[in-house]
Amino acid sequence: MVGSKCSSSCSRENSSVYAGVLNPAPLSSTIAITPVKTANASALSPVVRGGGQTHRGLWEALTLASRHDEMRLLDQVVRLGRQSALERVISLMLELHSRLRIVELADESGFEMPLTQEDLASALGSAS
Numbered sequence: 818m819v820g821s822k823c824s825s826s827c828s829r830e831n832s833s834v835y836a837g838v839l840n841p842a843p844l845s846s847t848i849a850i851t852p853v854k855t856a857n858a859s860a861l862s863p864v865v866r867g868g869g870q871t872h873r874g875l876w877e878a879l880t881l882a883s884r885h886d887e888m889r890l891l892d893q894v895v896r897l898g899r900q901s902a903l904e905r906v907i908s909l910m911l912e913l914h915s916r917l918r919i920v921e922l923a924d925e926s927g928f929e930m931p932l933t934q935e936d937l938a939s940a941l942g943s944a945s
Contacts, residue, residue, distance in 0.1 A: 851922070897942040905941045 861879065869876030889912070896908050913930065917923035932940075 902941070902943065905943075906937075909937075909940060 861875070864872045864875050864879065867876075869880075892908070892912060896905050900908060914923050914928055917928045922928060937943075
């Protein structure tokens with residue numbers, strides 16, 4: 818899939834089971850604000866099923882990526898549940914800046930943010 822803004826919603830009903838492993842679908846919406854390319858990662862299934870017995874480095878990288886995803890999810894839960902509106906905006910801007918610096922789309926002076934007010938409101942739990 819390639820696009821400059823794509824959205825997909827998933828629910829638990831969209832989960833799949835393969836090779837005896839439950840593969841739950843995320844319970845959230847995803848919106849890309851930059852061009853996106855997705856790839857079929859089914860070749861990673863043996864590594865995931867093997868629990869790191871083979872391809873140890875790849876297993877560790879997948880585990881680290883999963884931990885980063887969990888940290889981002891926890892940040893979002895805190896952002897929505899425990900912060901004021903101003904704190905939510907600041908937290909989101911800092912997270913976006915940090916993530917965009919990793920892929921060299923931001924520097925110390927800032928970054929482009931092609932988000933509408935509606936996009937921001939949705940991300941911050943303020944959309945009605």
